[in-house]
Amino acid sequence: xxxxxxxxxxxxxxxQYREFxxxxxxxxxxxxxxxxFDNPVPIKEGYEDRGGYxxxxxxxxxxAEQWQTLFKKGMRVLVDGRTVRDxxxxxxxxxRVTFKIEARRVAILPYRLATVxxxxxxxxxxxxxxxxxxx
Numbered sequence: 001x002x003x004x005x006x007x008x009x010x011x012x013x014x015x016q017y018r019e020f021x022x023x024x025x026x027x028x029x030x031x032x033x034x035x036x037f038d039n040p041v042p043i044k045e046g047y048e049d050r051g052g053y054x055x056x057x058x059x060x061x062x063x064a065e066q067w068q069t070l071f072k073k074g075m076r077v078l079v080d081g082r083t084v085r086d087x088x089x090x091x092x093x094x095x096r097v098t099f100k101i102e103a104r105r106v107a108i109l110p111y112r113l114a115t116v117x118x119x120x121x122x123x124x125x126x127x128x129x130x131x132x133x134x135x
Contacts, residue, residue: 002082005101008109009037011075012054017068029064033057033071033106035079056100057081076109 016032038052057079061067071077081103088096110116 002084002102005083006078006080007035007037007101008076008078009035009052009055011071011073011077012036014073015068015071017065019065026062028060029062031059031061031064031067031071033059033077035077035101037079056098057103057106058100059103059106071106071108074112076111078105078107078109079103080105080107 012034018030018032020028020030022028033056034054035057036052036054038049040047041050059067079101081101083099084102086098086100088098090096
């Protein structure tokens with residue numbers, strides 16, 4: 001069972017990339033993020049976090065390996081996906097339950113960014129005319 005999720009938070013550690021082989025197909029690519037979803041409540045002196053929590057975020061995407069270098073610890077992100085119950089056993093074989101976010105999208109929010117650079121699409125780079133906006 002899962003529940004729709006959308007939340008804003010900060011990446012807590014460097015992203016982890018994994019690749020899983022599939023028979024005669026492209027491998028599946030996974031980017032794992034650990035995100036602290038805060039709950040800022042206004043107070044006289046600014047904001048206070050009340051009830052924030054850490055959650056693992058999994059983003060399955062063909063470009064996950066490239067994105068591993070794009071996402072950084074401390075970066076503010078917006079996560080859109082679903083919350084999924086994850087059951088597993090610890091080293092002593094005790095049953096454990098946690099919740100993770102299976103992300104459809106992870107958007108970088110502009111807080112603390114110094115610059116943004118866009119890469120031209122590879123298939124259109126040679127064909128795109130140089131155009132400027134007219135007033």
